[in-house]
Amino acid sequence: MQGQVRGRNARRWIIFGTIAFGALFLVIGLILAGVSVSFLTDAERAKGTVVSLEWREDHDTTSRDKHTDDRPVAYPVVEFTPENGTPTRFQDSTGSNPPAYEEGERVEVLYRADSPEDARINGFASLWLLPLIFGGLGLLVSGIGTVVAVVTRRRARSRGVREAVAFVKPRRS
Template structure:
């Protein structure tokens, strides 16, 4: 498919929009990465146990159903004791199919001392997946837009 754009002004405007769109995604990825770094720096550590796997279908949006991707995702439910010895339970916000964890598996838990309900499993997916997805998409889109813009200016 070839899109024909009339005039330099329109082409430059499209290039700018594509680069800006990529830059926004890249900025979101960097923000999320910063949040993960700050969370890790301030977090307390505890040993936890996966006590259950909560299976859910994430059917948000019509495009999701159209693809026929209706496999349920397993969200680990983790129990741990905070520094004061109070038992805590949380459900990870990161699900997977096949499951990343098994019932009874021991995991490292990161939580904020001032709000132990804000806890995460110390693992790649729960800390770094979203920053990498947003940052990667942003980098690719901004890179493509920049490459097209530079190539267009060289041809002129």
């Protein structure tokens, strides 16, 4: 009996931890989405040109897994001229392989008027990829944890009802 109680408590903590982990990721995703929305509402727009691609190897050097993708990733370097007239260059925070942009490609740039070096390419990956990953993963994990918690609770209740009915039923001799 004591082993069952310990197992039940361990399951409860695991379910609680799963829901909490998912909720944390969901909150991070919502915060990142809020940052993107805030950036969009304050951002000025300008036309820019991809002047180069910065190739970096972003793989984890501590990983011993031979199946990891060790291909370099291209980060676009964009030059644009904000309203103040000073040409500005920035490297976008999102890279890919194959490259999402080509050298010489024209792109729309979003930047803060008071800080033109804080700029991003107006694209899905630059603005919404991280919020989507964190929010989606958080929603998925906390949703699974919640479903497991509900199913576990219903099973425990129905087991309790069956045990109570069996205890109350008179035994035939």
